Amino acid sequence: MELTFTARNVLLGATLLGAVGGVLGSFALLRRQSLLGDALSHAALPGVCLAFLVTGSKDPLPLALGALGAGIAGSLTVLALVRWSRIKEDSAIGIVLSVFFGLGIVLLTHIQRLPGGNQTGLDKFLFGQAATLMERDLQVMAILGAAVMVLLGLFYKELKLITFDRAFAQSLGLPVRALEGLLTLLLVTVVVVGLQTVGVVLMVATLITPAAAARQWTDSLGWMLVLAGGVGAASGATGALASASVAHLPTGPVIVLVASAVLVVSLLAAPRRGLVRAWLRERGVEQRIRRENLLKDLYRTGEEARTDPYRLVPLPHLMGLRGQAFGALRATARRLERQGLLSSHDDTLSLTTEGFREAEAVVRKHRLWELYLTRRLELASDHVHRDAEAMEHALSDDDVARLEELLGHPETDPHGRPIPPAPRQPGGAPPSRGEATP
């Protein structure tokens, strides 16, 4: 694609902003200062307007300085409100955001009514208008962006420490307040970088969205910064190219939408923190519990009948035990059958030798836990079943071994039923098929 001069500027500006915003946004996210970023960007508007009123020019440097000054004033106001009044931080941020933004809109309206043609176009700072980026704007953005990156690099480990453990940083003698001030200053600077491209209203999205997406994929702050910068830059570039190739597509909002799409995918699909993974894990646990329950129910049915431990048990009987639906039970049974733990004939199930062994292990956990509760915690024996129902799925083999040790290798549970022996003990071999239990 042949890029026009304007499109090239937009591409450069949006990519730069995305990268710087993502990196610094990571700190804002981890410090739970996302809202502060929003307030600071809104607070920049009156600064831009005042700078224009004073200088009468739209040169990016004075406008940037105005935005910077207003942003700093905004952050100081938040600090002062929290420190000297009883207003809490979230309210202070809300107040500063709305008051400064309101003032900005008033000034903007006033400026637009001034005679002369020079004042048009200041409203681009509201929602951004990347197409108006000039060579000179890019220069200012590049210098500010580079300054942010360099400072962040120089004080990386200190900023990391105050973000993770402020009190410890203080105990080491780090100038925590000054470093926090530096971070806020950097945040304001990034806002200034993004003013023309995405505008004050959507600015916070370029800070937080790439950072939140990056956090999903890594557990290292360094990589998080790199990824967030990458996601930001990529969404910036995509947004710029999209708006250059499709008519009437606003750059800033498209950038935000692209970053949001990346975030949604990250929230769902990230390997460890993703929702899909969590859902699968949860489902896995549920299914395991269902399988273990079915094995145990088959075992118990055989035990109660005092006949063949491998006897055929009809599905309706099993449905009655836990009030399970036929379909769910059938599905669990199929799974177990595939694993060779039980066999089925029509609508009856029976344990295999392997299945019997597995069932024994579950019952063992259940009964040992019941015994533990009655002996150690002196609970009545009719109160322990429900708890053991849950614990039998949670106890590890080590836990069970320790529990058994603690209880002195007991042979019966509080209800007088036998506790199946540990698998490796000599008596632990399952009865051979067709043989009746005594």
Added chain:
Amino acid sequence: MSQAAFEPRSEVPAIEVHDLTVAYRTQPVLWDVDFRLPEGELIAIVGPNGAGKSTLLKAILGLVEPLTGRVEVFGAPYRRRRSWVGYVPQRESVDWDFPTTALDVVLMGLYGRVGWLRRPSRSHTKRALECLEHVGMRELAGRQISQLSGGQQQRVFLARALAQDARLYLMDEPFAGVDVTTERAILSLLEELRSQGRTVVAVHHDLQTVAEYFDRVVLLNMRLIAEGPVATTFTDENLQRTYGGRLTVLARAAETLLENRRLDAPPEESTLARREGRGPWS
């Protein structure tokens, strides 16, 4: 760790707290606390919830400004003794979901030595790994900290303090909510630190284990109740005084002050008097 033992210089106390009063807004947290702690002992700070135990540690570390009074560490203000002191904050005070590894957290203990504008070097990393080894966490060095159990997280914090190679350690509830393994590990660590002549001052919650784990105890309930060797100070009577009646007068005076402030009304003498008349003095 480099295990240079310290020769206790008995004439200079490890910590001297002099007439210390600390208040958050109008609520007094510590009231005229005054004591000296000798070097080379394991010292527990004990008292009920809200007694100001953590605040006392923070005041020693200069993290909170005292209203009146001063604190000296080895005979000088804390800021001149920083490199002699290691700090273990409460485990719950940080976000363990922070994207970083156990090793990285321990390295933070060396930041003071690494200095500005520098990255931790290979020798720093080596030392951090040694400290992790010391608390039995070497294999988990690369583990993200949210993947650690509570006890393991606590041991990471201890390893970070070890990395500081301090002469005095201030620990905020090191035994809180840890498993048996960790409890034993911490205990043997404390004893090792003492055998090296180091001093440990720990906020401690479990009254059962005070006498077993510590040499000396500071009983605190907004003001100092008693301070001294466990054998003579950790008595039923002193515990009664610490936990029994709360410091009703002070607490209520503070409460009244606060209430009045909330109502933006001038202090009502009658309220104060009525409250004082009702509760037991202690």
